[in-house]
Amino acid sequence: MRHFVWERYWSVVKKEVIQIKRDRPSLAIALVMPLMLLFLFGYAVNTDVNDIQMAVWNQSPSAASRELVDQFVHTHVFEVAAHVSSYKEIEAMLDDGSVNVALIIGPDYTRKRDRNEPVDVQMLINGSDPNIARTATSQAQLIVQHQAITLQEMKLQKQGLGELEQPLGLDTRVLFNPNMESIVFNIPGLIGLIMQNVTMILTAFSLVREKERGTMEQLIVTPIRPLELMLGKITPYVGVGLFSFCLVLLVGTYWFGVPVKGSISLLVTLSVLFLVTTLLLGIFISTVAKTQLQAMQMAFAFILPSVLLSGFMFPRDSMPLVIQWLGGLVPLTYFLEILRGIFLKGVGIDALWKDVVGMSSFCLLILTVAILRFRKKIE
Template identity: 75%
Template sequence: MKRFRLSRYLSVVKKEIIQLKRDKPSLRIALLMPILLLVLFGYAVNTDVDHIATTVWDQSQTSESRELIRNFVNTEYFEVISYANSYREIEQMIDDGRADVAIVIPPDYANKRDNDQPVSVQMLINGSDPNIARTAAANAQLIVQSKAFSIQETRLEKQGLGELELPLELRTRVLFNPNMKSIVFNIPGLIGLIMQNVTMILTAFSLVREKERGTMEQLIVTPIRPLELMLGKITPYVFIGFASFCVVLSLGTYWFGVPLKGSLWLLVCLSVLFLISTLTLGIFISTIAKTQLQAMQMAFAFILPSVLLSGFMFPRDTMPVVIQWLGGIVPLTYFLEILRGIFLKGVGLDALWKDTLGMLSFFVLIISVAILRFRKRIE
C-alpha cells in the first residue's frame, strides 16, 4: 500500500488553486455571501419583542386612566397607535393586523379607584404569534401588578399605616448577557451557521465537477491516493473559509457590537477545526452525488436539519433524547456551544473540550467514510 506523499498532495492543492482562480464566481460567493447573510440575518433574526402595536379604548377619559396608559407606553413594550371607541373597532384593528394588543379601560375606572373598590382592565391579545402574545401578557401583568402595588401603598399611607413591606423579595442577577439582548445570543450562532453552509456547498461540487468536466479520468491514471486527493481539494477552501470567517467575525464584533469575552486565539483554532469538518462533509457529499444539481440538493437537505437539531433555533435540552442524539452527528451542534461559550461566557478549553472532541471525531469519521467511498475508477 502506497504511503501518503507530500508532493502528490501539493500537486492536488496546486491544481485546485488554479481551478479556483478560473472560477471567480465561487470566490465571490465564498467571500461576499457570508457578509451579506450575516448583515441580513443579523437584523432579521431578532427575538426581542418591543413596541407592540396597541390600540386603546379608554372609556374613563380621566387623568387616572391616562396615567395607566402612560405606564404601559413607558415600558417601551407597548406602542399606542390608535384610540378606539367600540369593541367593533378593536376587533377590526386586530383582524386586519394593524394592532396586536387592545387595552379596554372601563368607564368607572377612576370612580372605583377613588372609592378603594377593585377594578378590572381588559386586554385583548392577538395570539397568532405566540412570542408576541407571551411577551404582551407577561409584561402587562407586571405593569398592572406594579400599579396595583403603588395604589395599595398610597391607600395605606392615607390611613397612616406607613409603607407596605412585602414578606418575600426576589433579587435576580443575569449572567453573561445582563441586558438579555437576543442579538448577543444570535450573532455567534449565525457566524457558525453561515460558515457551515457556505463552505459545505463550495466543496460539495468539488469531485462532481471533475466528473462533469471529464477530468476525473486524468486523476484516475495518476498515483494520487484518495487521502491525498481529499486533503488536497480541502486545503485551498480552508484558507478561503478562514478569510470569510475573519470578515464575519469582525463584522459581528464591531458592526453589531457583540463582545468577545474569551480567547480570540482559541476561537480561531477551533474555527479552523470546524471549517475542516464542514469542508470534509462537502467532499463526502461530492463522493455520493453524480451531478452538481444532486450535490446542491444533498447539501440543502443537510442544512435544514442542522439548523433545527443543532440548537440554533430551539434549545436542545427540550428536545426528545433521540432527536438530541441525531443532533450529535451535526458539527454545528458542537461549534455553536464553542462560539457561545467563548463569546458570551469567556470560557476556555477546559470547559469546551467535549465539544472540541465531538468536532474532531466527526472530521475523522467523515473523512474515513469519504475515502472508503471514493474509488479511483469510472463507475
C-alpha cells in the same frame, strides 16, 4: 502499501488553487456571501419583542387612566397605534393585523380607583404569534401588579399605617448577557451557520465538477491516493474559509457590537477544525452525488435539519431525547456551543473539551467515510 506522499498532496493543492482562481463565482460565494448573509440575518433574526401595536379604548378619561396607559408605553414593549370607542373597532383591527393587543379601561375605572375599590382592566391579545402573545401577557401582568402595589401603599399611607412591606423579594443577576439582547445570542450562531453552509456548498461541487468536466480520467491514471486527494482539495478552501470567517467575525464584533469575551486564538483554532469538518462533509456529498444539481440538493437537505437540530433556533434541552441524539450528528451543534461559550461566557478549553471531542470525532468519521466512498474510477 503506498504511504502518504507530500509531493502528490501538494500537486493537488496547487491544482485546486488554480481552479479557485479561475472559478470567480465560487470565490465570490466564499468571500461575499458570508458578509451579505450576516448583514441580512443579523438584522432580520431578532427575537426581542418591542413596540407591540396596541389599541386603547379608554371609557373613563382621567389623569389616572392616562397614567395607566403611559405605564404601558414607557416600557417600550407597547406602542399606542389607535384610540377606539367600541369592541367592533377592536375586532376589525385585530383581524387585519393593524394591532396585536387592545387595552380596554372600563367606565367605572376612575370612580372605583378614587374609592379604593377593586377594579379590573381588560386586554385582548392576538395569539397568532405565541412569542408576541407571551411577551404582551407577561408585561401587562407586571405593569398591573406594580400599579396595584403602588395603590395599596398609597392607601396604607392615607390610613397612617406606613408603607407596604413585601414579605418576599427576588434579587436577580443576569450573567453573560445582562441586557438580554437577542442579537448578542444570535450573531455567534449566525457566524457558525453561515460558515457551515457556504463552505459545505463550495466543496460539495468539487469532485462532481471533476466528473462533469472529464478531468476525473486524468486523476485515475495518477498514483494519487484518496486521502491525498481529499486533503489536497480542501486545503485551499480552508484558507479561503478562514479568511471569510475573519471577515464575518470582524463585522459581528465591530458592526453589531458583539465582543468576544474569550480567547481569540482559541476561537480561530477551533474554527479551523470546524471548517475542515464542513469541508470534508462537502467532499463526502460530492462522492455520492452524480451531478452538481444533486450535490446542491443534498447540501440543502443537510442544511435545514442542522438549523433545527443544532440549537440555533430552538433550545436543545426542550427537544425529545431522540432528537437531541440526532442533533449530535450535526457538527454545527458542537460549534455553536463553542462560539457562544467563547463569545458570551469567555470560557476556555476546560469548559469546551466535550464539544471539541465531539466535533473532532465527527471530523474523523466523515473523513473515513469519504475515503471509503471515493474510488479512483468512473462509475
